[in-house]
Amino acid sequence: MRLSRFHLVTVKESPGDAEIVSHQLMLRTGMIRKLAAGIYTWSPIGLRVLRKVEQVVREEMDRAGALELLMPAVQPRELWEETGRWEKFGGQLLKIKDRKEADYCFGPTHEEVITDFARQELQSYKQLPVNFYQIQWKFRDEIRPRFGVMRAREFLMKDSYSFHVTVEDMAREYRNMYDTYARIFTRLGLSFRAVQADSGAIGGNVSHEFHVLAESGEDAIAFSTGSEYAANVELAEAVAPATPRPAPGAALATVDTPGQKTIEDVSKFLGVPATQTVKTLIVQGRDEGSLVALVLRGDHELNEVKASKLAELPGAATFAPEGAIVAAIGCTPGSIGPAGLPAAIPVIVDRAAAVLADFVAGANVEGKHLTGINWERDARITRVADLRKVVEGDASPDGKGTLRIGRGIEVGHVFQLGQKYAEAMQATVLDETGKARTPYMGCYGVGVSRIVAAAIEQNFDGNGIIWPEPMAPWRIAVCVINPKNDEAVRKAAEELHDELQRRGVEVVLDDRGLRPGVMFADIELIGVPHRVVVSARGMEAGTLEYRARRATEAENISREALFAKLGV
RNA sequence: CGGGGCGUAGCUCAGCCUGGUAGAGCGCUACCUUCGGGAGGUAGAAGUCGCAGGUUCAACUCCUGUCGCCCCGACCA
Numbered sequence: 001m002r003l004s005r006f007h008l009v010t011v012k013e014s015p016g017d018a019e020i021v022s023h024q025l026m027l028r029t030g031m032i033r034k035l036a037a038g039i040y041t042w043s044p045i046g047l048r049v050l051r052k053v054e055q056v057v058r059e060e061m062d063r064a065g066a067l068e069l070l071m072p073a074v075q076p077r078e079l080w081e082e083t084g085r086w087e088k089f090g091g092q093l094l095k096i097k098d099r100k101e102a103d104y105c106f107g108p109t110h111e112e113v114i115t116d117f118a119r120q121e122l123q124s125y126k127q128l129p130v131n132f133y134q135i136q137w138k139f140r141d142e143i144r145p146r147f148g149v150m151r152a153r154e155f156l157m158k159d160s161y162s163f164h165v166t167v168e169d170m171a172r173e174y175r176n177m178y179d180t181y182a183r184i185f186t187r188l189g190l191s192f193r194a195v196q197a198d199s200g201a202i203g204g205n206v207s208h209e210f211h212v213l214a215e216s217g218e219d220a221i222a223f224s225t226g227s228e229y230a231a232n233v234e235l236a237e238a239v240a241p242a243t244p245r246p247a248p249g250a251a252l253a254t255v256d257t258p259g260q261k262t263i264e265d266v267s268k269f270l271g272v273p274a275t276q277t278v279k280t281l282i283v284q285g286r287d288e289g290s291l292v293a294l295v296l297r298g299d300h301e302l303n304e305v306k307a308s309k310l311a312e313l314p315g316a317a318t319f320a321p322e323g324a325i326v327a328a329i330g331c332t333p334g335s336i337g338p339a340g341l342p343a344a345i346p347v348i349v350d351r352a353a354a355v356l357a358d359f360v361a362g363a364n365v366e367g368k369h370l371t372g373i374n375w376e377r378d379a380r381i382t383r384v385a386d387l388r389k390v391v392e393g394d395a396s397p398d399g400k401g402t403l404r405i406g407r408g409i410e411v412g413h414v415f416q417l418g419q420k421y422a423e424a425m426q427a428t429v430l431d432e433t434g435k436a437r438t439p440y441m442g443c444y445g446v447g448v449s450r451i452v453a454a455a456i457e458q459n460f461d462g463n464g465i466i467w468p469e470p471m472a473p474w475r476i477a478v479c480v481i482n483p484k485n486d487e488a489v490r491k492a493a494e495e496l497h498d499e500l501q502r503r504g505v506e507v508v509l510d511d512r513g514l515r516p517g518v519m520f521a522d523i524e525l526i527g528v529p530h531r532v533v534v535s536a537r538g539m540e541a542g543t544l545e546y547r548a549r550r551a552t553e554a555e556n557i558s559r560e561a562l563f564a565k566l567g568v
Numbered sequence: 569c570g571g572g573g574c575g576u577a578g579c580u581c582a583g584c585c586u587g588g589u590a591g592a593g594c595g596c597u598a599c600c601u602u603c604g605g606g607a608g609g610u611a612g613a614a615g616u617c618g619c620a621g622g623u624u625c626a627a628c629u630c631c632u633g634u635c636g637c638c639c640c641g642a643c644c645a
Contacts, residue, residue, distance in 0.1 A: 012594070012606070013580050017638050037637070090644065143569085143643065197645095481604060517605035535604070545604095 022456035023148035038145025038153030048473040066131040077103035119427035133160030158446040170440040189468025196231040211408025214457035226401015250372030261334030274298035337361030338379040350387040465527030474508040481535035493534040503568040
């Protein structure tokens with residue numbers, strides 16, 4: 001490729017509304033241009049990168065035995081009525097009408113269409129298992145699209161759907177896809193983690209998300225230093241402390257703590273570490289007007305997802321209004337503690353708080369706290385539960401290593417769907433006894449366009465993008481110094497470009513004749529992994545100047561050494 | 569959906585408070601000089617100031633409405 005014939009438009013300044021580095025760099029390199037909120041044009045250079053990702057995904061899916069097909073982007077309402085999702089999908093579903101006023105939507109996902117395809121195509125168990133995939137543009141009318149193609153409304157996705165006679169076979173394919181995804185992200189040169197995800201409304205089903213690790217990630221994930229364990233922070237289990245609760249050593253005593261409301265205030269005032277205190281949160285119980293006390297160690301935070309799943313709560317953790325607390329307990333939230341709570345209030349204690357002895361908490365009297373509190377002796381425990389958010393340094397739930405908290409960008413999701421869609425849409429196959437059976441399904445998604453942004457978040461420096469080689473628009477750039485004034489140099493560069501191309505290297509020749517500084521800045525900005533400079537100076541010495549994108553210094557090498565570096 | 573902000577040249581922005589008929593830098597075009605890390609000069613093209621009303625002798629500027637975009641939150645997964 002000759003850059004003089006390519007459309008490359010770069011800019012020095014990035015638009016003020018681009019917040020994260022991938023968005024800024026994709027705009028500065030001209031990879032994408034916004035048409036409307038969350039809707040982008042992919043320019044020739046952007047598309048080159050997108051196609052690279054797409055190709056890796058396609059190769060690995062093919063290798064895993066999946067079959068590519070292509071489903072319509074526009075889907076009729078009737079299909080969505082069958083699964084109830086025309087209404088349930090909510091505002092993310094972009095609904096459109098045709099000239100006859102008939103309802104359609106622009107596909108945000110394709111469970112309905114594939115299940116419709118399956119019920120027509122699949123008649124016999126002999127056709128199973130089968131895994132269909134497509135790489136296609138989806139549209140989800142996000143409430144707040146942001147960060148460029150990271151969270152766009154229109155985005156390129158690889159989605160696949162597998163069909164199985166048995167649950168066991170569904171699980172086998174799930175594992176196959178899990179491994180395939182790991183291969184895809186490894187090949188793309190990304191640092192990632194497979195993370196346990198919420199099984200959601202369909203209980204018991206298994207689900208994993210694949211996250212690219214990056215500071216700017218929208219999801220917090222907890223992962224073990226000593227094993228493969230990783231989970232969404234909301235789901236990560238905080239295991240019970242290994243050490244048992246010590247025996248009581250101190251007598252219960254009341255102390256005046258005027259105006260000391262927060263744990264920080266109280267621990268500073270009394271000179272007691274926050275880890276020796278507990279906080280008591282009063283939330284609304286399942287029955288109208290009832291209250292429940294949730295007790296956590298002073299330095300821990302409530303995990304609302306875990307709390308909302310407690311049987312004593314109405315399905316959500318909602319703090320009780322102050323008035324109700326004063327009426328039931330006799331003091332405001334700053335002075336509440338587990339000792340001496342009314343018998344009607346269940347006391348659910350977090351695992352870490354339950355092993356404390358001689359601890360400090362509110363006295364349930366305004367402006368007073370108790371010291372030397374001990375469970376059973378001074379305060380009742382209705383039951384112990386996992387209530388808190390995990391923190392850095394917690395033991396990993398699988399017993400290996402400790403947890404670290406990081407941020408991730410979700411680029412893949414694998415899910416065992418079970419029979420939900422096949423049942424709703426009456427898809428069946430005949431088994432070996434001639435009986436109709438409802439197949440089990442799995443579904444698996446990869447955010448192809450999001451991967452491009454995620455890769456940049458993980459690979460950039462002050463000069464621009466540093467593409468992992470498999471995603472780079474070109475593998476090497478041949479830069480010519482002063483091609484206009486020096487015919488011999490220009491010819492030599494073209495010859496080198498042609499030779500690299502003959503050897504199967506994706507090469508771009510920067511023959512635009514720009515000043516060297518501008519040319520180098522552009523080539524670095526667009527993240528080409530290798531660069532070689534052809535100049536009069538080099539020709540005299542009989543060497544080429546080579547520099548890897550991540551290197552700080554260039555080196556003078558022979559033509560053969562260059563080919564060796566590229567492995568050609 | 570609630571709160572906040574912004575729409576002025578291809579891009580980044582100033583001008584608006586205090587009304588008098590539009591500017592800078594970058595980019596773009598031509599020419600000259602320059603030519604190994606975002607060169608210098610000369611000349612030039614380019615904006616119905618998001619849109620629609622209103623106030624006024626006069627509106628980019630003030631008022632009302634509207635559309636678009638961005639941020640925070642809630643919502644959704």
